Amino acid sequence: MKNKISASLMCADFFNLKETVKLLEKHNVDYLHIDIMDGKFVPNLGIGSDCIKALKKHTSIPFDYHIMVKEPDSIIDLLGIRENDIVSVHYESSSQIQRTLDNIKKYNCKVMIAINPATPLCVLEELIYYIDGINLLMVNPGFAGQKMVDNCKKKADKVGRIIRKFKRDDIIFEVDGNISFEHAKMLKQFGANMFVAGTSSLFLDCNLEQNIGKMQVALEE
Numbered sequence: 001m002k003n004k005i006s007a008s009l010m011c012a013d014f015f016n017l018k019e020t021v022k023l024l025e026k027h028n029v030d031y032l033h034i035d036i037m038d039g040k041f042v043p044n045l046g047i048g049s050d051c052i053k054a055l056k057k058h059t060s061i062p063f064d065y066h067i068m069v070k071e072p073d074s075i076i077d078l079l080g081i082r083e084n085d086i087v088s089v090h091y092e093s094s095s096q097i098q099r100t101l102d103n104i105k106k107y108n109c110k111v112m113i114a115i116n117p118a119t120p121l122c123v124l125e126e127l128i129y130y131i132d133g134i135n136l137l138m139v140n141p142g143f144a145g146q147k148m149v150d151n152c153k154k155k156a157d158k159v160g161r162i163i164r165k166f167k168r169d170d171i172i173f174e175v176d177g178n179i180s181f182e183h184a185k186m187l188k189q190f191g192a193n194m195f196v197a198g199t200s201s202l203f204l205d206c207n208l209e210q211n212i213g214k215m216q217v218a219l220e221e
């Protein structure tokens with residue numbers, strides 16, 4: 001599977017969103033990572049449904065929704081999910097997570113489980129049959145610009161091993177939070193194949209075009 005870049009939109013300059021999205025298109029960035037938050041599951045607010053609708057009208061880049069909302073079933077119909085999109089929901093966010101995963105599948109999109117730094121990885125052994133991918137958080141989600149939580153490097157290694165144990169080489173293994181160029185290279189070795197690029201890489205020093213190139217090189221090497 002080709003390594004994919006998912007540009008974290010919450011890290012973009014909102015005053016220049018149109019120019020940013022055009023540049024991401026021009027350089028064939030694979031996904032727009034859309035952080036959706038409710039101020040309860042995580043202590044922040046993310047990108048709202050009207051903003052998503054406006055964006056959907058003007059870009060053909062597929063969306064990589066990262067839903068950080070308590071009981072996400074109540075909001076998924078507001079998001080304009082399409083077939084080529086990806087949706088991840090947190091294990092702890094739903095009282096019946098398998099039902100939630102099934103509910104999202106009605107859009108024929110790819111569905112992923114999001115794993116926090118302290119979520120036990122044994123849950124993957126139960127859920128792996130129902131998912132197209134794993135979004136492994138390298139930080140506690142909610143805010144851009146955080147440092148990778150210490151144990152997450154080991155955790156990424158373990159996730160790679162679980163994927164191999166279940167012979168799921170088709171699976172999307174996304175990593176999210178503090179994905180610098182260096183961290184991307186390191187995580188790629190554990191089998192990560194989709195990289196959320198935020199303030200640690202693409203949106204560093206307002207040099208988007210150059211940073212896209214640097215990330216593409218880091219993922220090819």
Ligand code: DX5
Pocket residue numbers: 008010011033035066139140141142143144145146176177178179196197198199200201
């Ligand atoms: C964390 C968010 C990420 C984050 C990634 O809650 O899901 O999308 O913005 O960017 P940086 O590089 O700032 O961690």
Ligand code: ZN
Pocket residue numbers: 033034035066176196
């Ligand atoms: Zn995210």
